[in-house]
Amino acid sequence: MRIVIKGGRVIDTANSLDGKQDLFIADGKIVGLKKEPEGFESDLQIDAKDKVVLPGLVDLCARLREPGHTYKATFQSECQAANSSGITSICCPPDTKPVIDTTAVVDLIHQRTRNANRTNVYPLAALTLGLKGEHLAEMDTLRRAGCIGVSNGLAPIESTEVLRRAFEYAHSCGLTVFFFAEDYSLKNNGVVHEGPVSTRLGLPGIPETAETIALSRALLLVEQTQVKAHFCRLSSARSVSMIATAQEQGLPVTADVSICNLHLTEMDVADYNNDCHLQPPLRNERDRKGLIEGINKGVIAAVCSDHQPHDADAKAAPFSQTEAGASTIEHLLPLMLHLVNRKEIKLEQAIAVLSSQPANILGIDKGTLAVGSDADICILDLDSSNSVDKASLLSAGKNTPFKGWELPGQITHTLFNGNVVFQQD
Amino acid sequence: MTGNKIQLDKNGNLKHFLTTEGLSQSLLQSILDHAESFASVGERAVKKVPLLRGKTIANLFFEPSTRTRTTFELAAKRLSADILNLNIATSATSKGETLSDTLHTLEAMHCDMFVVRHANSGAAHYIATQVAPHISIINAGDGRHAHPTQAMLDMFTIRRHKKTFENLRVAIVGDILHSRVARSEIHALSTLGALETRIIAPQTLIPKDVENLGVQVFHDMDEGLNGVDVVMMLRLQKERMRGALLPSEYEYFQRYGLTSKRLEKAKPDAIVMHPGPINRGVEIASDVADGERSVILQQVSHGIAVRMAVMAMTMGRSPEDSGDKK
Numbered sequence: 001m002r003i004v005i006k007g008g009r010v011i012d013t014a015n016s017l018d019g020k021q022d023l024f025i026a027d028g029k030i031v032g033l034k035k036e037p038e039g040f041e042s043d044l045q046i047d048a049k050d051k052v053v054l055p056g057l058v059d060l061c062a063r064l065r066e067p068g069h070t071y072k073a074t075f076q077s078e079c080q081a082a083n084s085s086g087i088t089s090i091c092c093p094p095d096t097k098p099v100i101d102t103t104a105v106v107d108l109i110h111q112r113t114r115n116a117n118r119t120n121v122y123p124l125a126a127l128t129l130g131l132k133g134e135h136l137a138e139m140d141t142l143r144r145a146g147c148i149g150v151s152n153g154l155a156p157i158e159s160t161e162v163l164r165r166a167f168e169y170a171h172s173c174g175l176t177v178f179f180f181a182e183d184y185s186l187k188n189n190g191v192v193h194e195g196p197v198s199t200r201l202g203l204p205g206i207p208e209t210a211e212t213i214a215l216s217r218a219l220l221l222v223e224q225t226q227v228k229a230h231f232c233r234l235s236s237a238r239s240v241s242m243i244a245t246a247q248e249q250g251l252p253v254t255a256d257v258s259i260c261n262l263h264l265t266e267m268d269v270a271d272y273n274n275d276c277h278l279q280p281p282l283r284n285e286r287d288r289k290g291l292i293e294g295i296n297k298g299v300i301a302a303v304c305s306d307h308q309p310h311d312a313d314a315k316a317a318p319f320s321q322t323e324a325g326a327s328t329i330e331h332l333l334p335l336m337l338h339l340v341n342r343k344e345i346k347l348e349q350a351i352a353v354l355s356s357q358p359a360n361i362l363g364i365d366k367g368t369l370a371v372g373s374d375a376d377i378c379i380l381d382l383d384s385s386n387s388v389d390k391a392s393l394l395s396a397g398k399n400t401p402f403k404g405w406e407l408p409g410q411i412t413h414t415l416f417n418g419n420v421v422f423q424q425d
Numbered sequence: 426m427t428g429n430k431i432q433l434d435k436n437g438n439l440k441h442f443l444t445t446e447g448l449s450q451s452l453l454q455s456i457l458d459h460a461e462s463f464a465s466v467g468e469r470a471v472k473k474v475p476l477l478r479g480k481t482i483a484n485l486f487f488e489p490s491t492r493t494r495t496t497f498e499l500a501a502k503r504l505s506a507d508i509l510n511l512n513i514a515t516s517a518t519s520k521g522e523t524l525s526d527t528l529h530t531l532e533a534m535h536c537d538m539f540v541v542r543h544a545n546s547g548a549a550h551y552i553a554t555q556v557a558p559h560i561s562i563i564n565a566g567d568g569r570h571a572h573p574t575q576a577m578l579d580m581f582t583i584r585r586h587k588k589t590f591e592n593l594r595v596a597i598v599g600d601i602l603h604s605r606v607a608r609s610e611i612h613a614l615s616t617l618g619a620l621e622t623r624i625i626a627p628q629t630l631i632p633k634d635v636e637n638l639g640v641q642v643f644h645d646m647d648e649g650l651n652g653v654d655v656v657m658m659l660r661l662q663k664e665r666m667r668g669a670l671l672p673s674e675y676e677y678f679q680r681y682g683l684t685s686k687r688l689e690k691a692k693p694d695a696i697v698m699h700p701g702p703i704n705r706g707v708e709i710a711s712d713v714a715d716g717e718r719s720v721i722l723q724q725v726s727h728g729i730a731v732r733m734a735v736m737a738m739t740m741g742r743s744p745e746d747s748g749d750k751k
Contacts, residue, residue: 194633195633196634198632198633199632199633199634199635199637199638200446200608200637200638201570202546202567202569202570202605203547203569203570204569205632207633271431271547271550272546272550313523316523316524316525317523317524317545317551318543318546318548318551318567318568319547320547321545
């Protein structure tokens, strides 16, 4: 299949490219930019006039719910939803059921990925067996089976000794640790940020120190072990400055943030809005601004959806009895564009944190439109907008905290390996 | 804060009673006024008014309680309603039934009102969003969040003794962190115009940023009690000793227990309140609990009148409708 995408504004932050040009695709690869390759004859022409052509987006954290939670969602439903917002590469955490601590689970994920044939899926291997924080998982075996990094998901590693050994071993295997910083004892069954809202609603709070103390412990161990560490889903401004300091010291650390924490705060929990029950929790406006500033200063290199589709029952209970997480994969790009429209983030930066930069963190050759790369591409109409409607979500999880929001941008086409996998009606 | 639109119907009348937060002063005053009319009912030979005849009220207690449940039951009976007592803690949910299934089962029995107690904050709000529109919800305590009828019976007791809330200094002493009573009292006092609400406790029992609710925080009992008109003691749950919140009951009583000596710091006519059940020698000395300044037993009898008022109001009835005006 030979495709030409004509007349679009091509933005490729990996190559600092932003300009109107044609893009030529053959056999699943990008074969030409601007200049038509000799003898190129297209089977399909896509008119991208007045549109933006971007690399397929890279989402550093989305749960596709297989194996184990197919009553919540499936690869098929969630990869379709991802395609509709231009995402073609997804990194998924190891907290499936069973956990990604055996090669059988990795094989199953690869098989599901091939069957869906819509996105690249990069599984993270468990850092400890069963994510229990006690014994090391077979990290190198899992790496050879195709895991791209190691992580303990949202599960705590209470023993600092185990954490140290896990970091050392991951470093020996050349694996990046994807680490979610949360001190289990300080979290203490908390469900929202500890602050005025937790006090007013009488909900158990998660203090900021639950994150910063866990983060400082991990940073000291990164310094000691020299493991490459990626800190997942920062929620507080103070964590951003701790990461910045570590980066200035030359530690091999990167960080991401969930799109929810860039838009919402504890105030959005309002009167027990279960869709705002998230982990990490929504903190205050100062934290939200600190996270935005972290992106603008390059401290936070990626924004992920932290997509967690839930069945209706998971959210049908009093707040603290509901499961945490939001269904966000379809709105990752529109929510970033919303920040661009509000002049909180520049367009180029918004694209970089969704494409070239997360690809760098994963060490994959994605998030770029360079000649020779895989033809994972999305085409964006910046001028249209959509209002978020629960019922019309493609994801099987309808648990969005953005119900009723008017969001800019509409993906018109998504290409995966040179095939059109999504096209707007 | 968006607050409590859910509590009012489109005419601004009380539909559900979930929290004292966000309700107007006039609405809170009218709860107290209605309670005043009902207070005399219990002193008559025939202790009933026919206001809610034909209505069915279900006491849904997901958490065990004797006192609160009993006063709601008495209040419903004095209003001539039929009442069902369901201790769900020991029945349906332990068989794995979900909360919404339990609710829909009861709806199918054509109940008009649910009185709900639940261990989770926000449970009453959640239930109010789930039930059919003709059903009213009264929150009889949800987690650490709210216990609005307890707060209103305390306000009733204060009003009887102090006539007005203006110029009142009130101290709430004890485990504020876990107390739904304290949260509801703080909101009610602030709406009713109390001059000053103080909370007195060690930092381990004070929730973060509580000053945002309009209170002053004291860690020292003598300082906090200085010149107050009302002392509200909170019950200290024994399980608080198990974690790292407090060292011992002994030390708690030494530092935060209300003794007659400590009470001297308050105004000479200060009243002492407690939502019960009291822990003698833990948060309050026996001579104070039984002393002449204590209004603890009055609180209990006021509880029935206040609950009658709230039940009648959420059903759209007022004492004047009973047709037995004096």
